[in-house]
Amino acid sequence: MNPPRPNRLARNLKIMRNKSGTYYYYKMPDGKLESLGKNIGDAVAVDAATALNIALTDKDSLVNRITKRAEELRTYNPSNPPMSQVLDEYKQTLLTALENKKQAKNTVSIKLGKLVEYMEMWSKIRVQDMRTFDLNNLLKTKTPHAQQKHAPLMREIFRYAINAGYCDINPADQLKAQEPDARIRQRHTWDGYCKIYKVAPDWLKRAMDIGLYSLQRRSDLTEIQIARDIDIQTRSIRVLQRKTRNYKAPVHLNIKMGGPLWLAVHSAITSPTHCPYLIHCRPERRDRRDIAAKPHPFAVLPDYLTKHFKKYRDLSGAYDHLEPKQRPSFHDIRALGIMLYFKAGHPKEYIMALAGHATVEMTDHYIDGHEASKPLQVAAGLDISKIDMNDINWKDHRLPTELVKLMDEEG
Template identity: 25%
Template sequence: MVRPKNKANKNLPAYLRYEVNTRTYRLTLINGKRKSIGKNKDQAIQIAIEYNRIARPTTGLMVDDLIKHSGEIKVEQLSFAQHVDQLLELIITEESPSKQLRDTMMNDANRVKEFFNDIATQDITLKHVHDYLNCYHGNSSANVHNRKLSFLQKLFNYAIDQSLMLENPAKRKMKKRNKAEKQRQRLSVDAYQAIHAAAPPWLQIAMELALQSAQGRLETSRIKYRINKPKEGQCGCQWWPEPIDGIYGTLFIHRQKVEDKEASHVAIPIGQVLKEIIERSRDGVVCPYVVHRVPDRNNEQSSLTDHRFQVDPNYLSRSFSDVRDELGLFDHLEMEQRPTFHEIRALAARKFFDMGIDPQARLAHTDSQSTKLYVENHLEWTEVPHAEIKLAN
């Protein structure tokens, strides 16, 4: 008599077992060894089915055989959803996006698969593009709407390259004008100082770093106390053994412009003001990042950070806006018109310009007069002149 399966192993593929003690799924390989394949049930089942299909072709019916007996499926008969994973893999291979952008594209790809699940690739029209955007992003800002449209355009472009489509219907969809962005009020020195005074110490450090470096929330949150050498995807300080003419080292910023895929590398001299900001941030908390805080609760770590105490850039923006609204400085404005943390960058640009210093290089914009600094890993860095912003009390 065959021993019945344990309740935990019912409905599992052949040779796959769930171990209650370790809460993991283990698959018996054809050599007799048992291999752990994780704790996720759905993923374990998929792996087991595919392994059995290839390594044990006599176990059950093979999908390939079913397809063969049902007649060949033509590419044009497949829904667009069935091509999305392959197209996304090509995009990631070709463009090497950052982890943040890759995660965003994967989320967007899931929406695309859901919407185009029963729509043949060759049948997609401008109406489908319009309906997709209304379905998932109908109430989104113009900025978000345009980014999601750009992702569709990218997917369809890769589909055309793979001979899956003849034209790109998303290219005929007009982008929205970003009216709210043009209406957003600038951050004045008085407002900056009021928010700074009411902010917690870690947010004060972030605001001061953003002002002196003219960087946004993402770069500000990524600045490390010390790096061995400048490299891609990293922001941090290199310190000299001894100060030279009031300069203590260099703050290297790798700013990635996600939308147009341009990447800029900025080298900022660390003078007395920047040095004091960084030194003041040291509060006994062990963290490699200048902008840090101990979380109030034991929440899951953000995917945008690689240290428990590093501040998530989204949390940085929200905290700034919360202090701004608690003070009631801009209650007369609609929410989308109130200055955000990003406006510190614009304030810095204005202050540097008033000092007679071209702010373009610090903003990671093209500046033909800036100095090019080449480091040992052959990345090109734009070295900006030393300058410090001092706000009147």
């Protein structure tokens, strides 16, 4: 048998020629050769190999793509377009609203993120073929908190479709988002915070104070690096909020530190435990797996922070009158800080800007200078001495709705 000649006709086609005839084979994805026949002719073998290449590849052929596009154009109905067109048009209304400052930048970014998900699921379905069933199937995959965001957006999209004349019925009107579970954990009181603080180790005290005065989440606190994010000269901290990193407009803050926050940060910077991360500690025991999971042996991960706060919370006896599931966590320090800022007389816009829930316009009063810049310049100037703790009803905060939502926000 002669060796096979190089095949320049079709990918994966193998031709074997000998005295008894010409044999044609196709090389399958697993490497095995499948016979296409004997003496069928090169042209027939090439056609067969080409067809197999198209059938067995994940990528669509150019011919198929053109054919599908032609079919879509042939059956296109301008009064009943595919959802891809509706979603694209609705997206433009969002961007226009943002440009005209009728919707906040963060709100628009969150909605745009959800549109990407909808496009992947429904792009080829015609708008009049969308059913409540289809929408509810997606809704059921979300947490109750997420459902509270998705259902109104879906109603808004189909209201746009109705106004555009694409459909007469809003399939999202019948959607019912689940109510989030009633809050189980109670909030911190100042007395409870102080009792925990009294028994906590120094590294945890610093973490508590930095969280209280900066209003940042534990995941953001544990990622702050001293050399990269702390400016000692201006006494400021740069924070790129982890929760927003996938948004089109991530929340990037530059926090100007007031006295109490600076004391906690300075204490961390000058601690005898040398570590590039602001929140750090020398662990009681060093496990190889723990060390491998951390960016530095002395860095503190979010779960470690939560676990050790819980340990000293219970050791302090601050909330012994509550069931374990009702006792506030490290995350709830953020809610305590929000309330204390409000009780100290800071306006809600100031607090929302510091927490990362504000538009550029809302932060204008707290920017050094008059031009909005990135990162947003905000201030953490809480002064506990200005608050009469006895004047606070710890069970009835009576805060603006926007701040209550911030306090109830999931970690």
